[in-house]
Amino acid sequence: MQDCIFCKIVHGEIPSTKVYEDAMIMAFQDIQPQAPTHILVIPKKHLRSVMDLSVAYAELINRVFAAIRAVAKEQGVSETGFRLVTNTEADAGQVVHHLHFHVLGGAKLGQMA
Numbered sequence: 001m002q003d004c005i006f007c008k009i010v011h012g013e014i015p016s017t018k019v020y021e022d023a024m025i026m027a028f029q030d031i032q033p034q035a036p037t038h039i040l041v042i043p044k045k046h047l048r049s050v051m052d053l054s055v056a057y058a059e060l061i062n063r064v065f066a067a068i069r070a071v072a073k074e075q076g077v078s079e080t081g082f083r084l085v086t087n088t089e090a091d092a093g094q095v096v097h098h099l100h101f102h103v104l105g106g107a108k109l110g111q112m113a
Contacts, residue, residue: 006098010044019074024060025067027103036106037075037082041067047099049088068103077105 008014010026019039020027030038043060047053053061072078082105087094 004098006042020071024063027071035104037077039071039103040100042100048097
């Protein structure tokens with residue numbers, strides 16, 4: 001997707017602070033962190049949101065969650081706990097329309113409704 005900021009990050013057109021990368025997945029620090037640890041985990045393939053997923057993406061989904069586990073361990077939040085969030089469409093607060101997961105931790109996080 002030509003105008004997608006996350007696609008531009010994947011292609012190296014916009015710099016990021018990468019913490020994980022493999023052939024299908026990239027993870028990098030959020031530029032507006034909402035917690036001491038705030039990492040975005042994205043598939044390199046452009047998918048708008050979880051609504052674009054199907055069984056055809058089973059391998060990709062497995063790789064995303066393997067990356068999330070690896071990032072949580074590397075960032076030191078796998079034992080203390082972390083929040084995993086993905087927003088879908090405008091009413092949920094999705095700003096960048098490229099499937100992404102927020103890994104938030106590094107402090108006791110407030111309760112969500």
